[in-house]
Amino acid sequence: SRPPRQRSPAAVPSLVVAMAVRAALILVLALFAAPAASLSFDVTDAKNRPVSKVITLLKDMLTQLEKEAEEDEEIYDKMACWCQTNDREKTKSIADAEARIEDLTNKIEELTAVSARLNTEIKNHEKEVAENQASLDKATALREKQLAEFNAEEKDLLESISALKAAVTVLSKHNSASAFLQMPRTHMLGVAATLQNELSKHSSLLEGVLMPSERRAAAAFVQSPQDYFDAAPTFKQSYAPQSGEIFGILRQMKETFESNLSASQKEEMANQKAYEDLKAAKEEESAAGQAQLEAKTGELADADEKNAQAKVDVEDTKASLSADEQFLMMLKEK
Secondary structure, three states, rough: OOOOOOOOOOHHHHHHHHHHHHHHHHHHHHHHHHHHOOOOOHHHHHHHHHHHHHHHHHHHHHHHHHHHHHHHHHHHHHHHHHHHHHHHHHHHHHHHHHHHHHHHHHHHHHOOOOOHHHHHHHHHHHOOOOOOHHHHHHHHHHHHHHEEEEEEEEHHHHHHHHHHHHHHHHHHHHOHHHHHOOOOHHHHHHHHHHHHHHHHOOOOOHHHHHHHHHHHHHHHHOOHHHHOOOOOHHHHHHHHHHHHHHHHHHHHHHHHHHHHHHHHHHHHHHHHHHHHHHHHHHHHHHHHHHHHHHHHHHHHHHHHHHHHHHHHHHHHHHHHHHHHHHHHHHHHHH
């Protein structure tokens, strides 16, 4: 059998009053029931009697009180249901909030570690990019210096080769005894000046190229070109050999300068090629490093944004948890 329904505490006062009214009604009916049975019954008269009015009033009160008791009980049931529902919901909400706080705390720790790692990686990439740029700048400065030196050397050698070629051309036109004697004095002085200038300017380059005898002959010609060859007819046979020696010295110097110029040009080409290869490699490394730097910077911004949001979320969740705990405590107290 079903257990008797328990009356709600809220309905108890109304029920007590109703029971009292019912008892009073029974008592009144009992007091006036016997006399009424022995007398003739007059309906109109009965309705007008004071006791009938009291009975009617008590009945109305009883009906009203019973209705209020039922309403109170219904309200209490709804209230009890609301309390139970909120108890379950808040208990679950508290558990969910605690779990979310734990998850967010772990997430904050992970994102903080990620941020620290990315900051270190970004600094390393910045250092690499800076080092690559510094290395490229240094190589560029060296290349510019080499190019400037080569341009100056090339210009100087080209001028020397041109001067020596002109001197050789002059001597080649007068490379016989009679012709040499007929050489204009200005031409002879010009050849001597060219020889002196090139010997002085490129002494280190000519080191080991000219033999001591050749240097003495060149010095003698430079010292007194007009007196270098004997004018007496008995020594004419010596003109051609002496002029041929100077001719040979000039041509040997020209060939030495041309050989040195060719070597310098090849060296310049090799230096330029090496620089271009280094520049391409450094620019590629810098581009890769810059791409990594930009990617890591983007990752860091994303991680920091998520970390900041997680911190806001954990504070919001803690505030919600505190409010739910206070509400649940108040609910249990009621």
